[in-house]
């Protein structure tokens with residue numbers, strides 16, 4: 048009797064909410080548009096589902112959005128799906144005008160009840176709403192990843208870890224894919240479940256060291272295990288799309304909402320992810336054996352309020368860097384390996400530059416960077432050629448995967464007007480980073496890997512630095528971009544200096560490789576032949592740092 052009554056009550060509640068929802072979504076969908084301005088261009092919506100069928104799906108969604116932009120001859124495309132407004136931004140120009148220049152209104156994240164409210168990831172800066180809490184978290188992460196800190200404190204860690212990578216490539220070159228997996232464990236935690244035999248990575252190892260002072264040495268490292276647990280816990284979140292589109296569903300009792308049971312069962316992982324490494328640092332500080340790190344320095348900072356809320360803040364900041372820091376960096380490096388397999392001339396020119404500037408008696412160092420413009424251009428072209436985050440944001444957001452939007456984009460907080468068009472409040476905004484980095488008007492032959500476009504030649508304009516789009520926009524721009532830039536540069540310059548990279552049969556084509564869908568776009572497996580390129584190279588790798 049009691050369960051029956053409860054079921055009836057629950058059904059009534061849902062029906063009332065549904066009526067309210069339908070009323071706001073379809074009868075009065077665009078409050079705050081007194082002049083009845085038109086919406087931005089886009090396909091005609093259908094009844095109830097809106098543009099559900101027009102949403103690019105099935106892989107390479109960024110190309111689908113770019114195709115819509117071409118079809119409607121507009122770099123902004125508006126779609127409305129089950130009551131949610133979606134705006135796709137397909138040129139740097141429009142992203143700059145809206146996300147960079149109107150940051151006060153265009154810097155929120157969508158609500159995402161599944162991951163934030165039910166699974167408990169609301170502490171994660173990547174997903175946080177644009178409010179005071181966000182500002183406090185962002186300030187800390189930014190301070191610890193600003194250029195001076197990165198170059199002063201983190202470069203030694205990068206140099207150490209890049210040497211480990213070189214040694215592994217030298218010892219077992221044929222296992223190049225394994226080395227890259229090892230290099231990128233965090234990537235596999237969140238993105239490629241089937242490839243999760245990966246151990247730890249240079250990028251992951253650097254992040255663990257600078258964030259917690261923890262050296263990752265083995266694949267049964269507790270934090271690697273924990274991250275692996277998080278990855279397993281993030282697999283398959285049925286119902287996520289539905290509850291993210293209709294947040295009222297989160298109020299359904301667990302016994303009639305399987306997605307809610309599932310989300311709540313995974314809640315513990317989000318707590319563990321930020322608690323476990325934080326508690327380790329606290330214990331080490333008490334014992335007097337903590338290795339200096341971002342978290343230890345925040346805990347020791349006497350100017351900070353010594354209270355519980357500050358501890359929460361520090362815990363969250365450590366957790367976000369731990370969960371966000373390595374996947375993208377490693378994906379960029381995978382793309383670099385592929386480019387080197389495909390473009391031998393580029394590699395040859397880099398080798399010549401390295402031989403001239405660095406010589407063959409030592410490894411390249413950060414002090415050489417200014418004198419190695421071609422290597423720098425390879426880094427830029429790597430970030431441009433294959434956008435690491437083609438539709439904006441990645442990592443923790445990855446586990447949400449709102450099916451129809453493929454990611455965690457920006458979101459508007461208020462109604463706005465742009466080019467005479469009405470932009471509703473709470474519009475989900477997808478910056479199409481891939482389209483911006485492949486804009487033919489800006490980068491000629493965009494599918495080709497041409498570092499020369501960044502080298503000044505006569506009176507020709509140098510192409511704009513892809514970093515202006517690759518790391519996102521405005522007040523949500525990636526705070527780890529200087530760190531990423533340094534860690535990719537030191538890896539690229541050292542790998543190029545020591546090795547010659549080829550596809551074994553010299554026959555690999557770009558079309559043989561597929562890039563995965565989702566927020567971080569990963570190339571499918573490809574073979575690589577990696578050989579030391581001169582006699583003394585082996586000795587360079589073997590030397591202690």
Ligand code: HEM
Pocket residue numbers: 172173174175185188192367368371372373375376379435436439440441456457517518519520521522523524525526527528530531
């Ligand atoms: C090649 C490397 C990387 C790329 C391409 C990249 C790209 C991005 C992009 C596109 C965003 C979204 C920005 C937006 O919403 O407009 C982002 C956000 C973020 N990134 Fe990175 N990232 C990289 C490396 C890193 C590293 C090494 C860290 C850690 C230190 C990091 C930490 C973050 C955080 C915490 C956010 C969320 C910022 C916020 O929401 O306010 N990223 N990144």
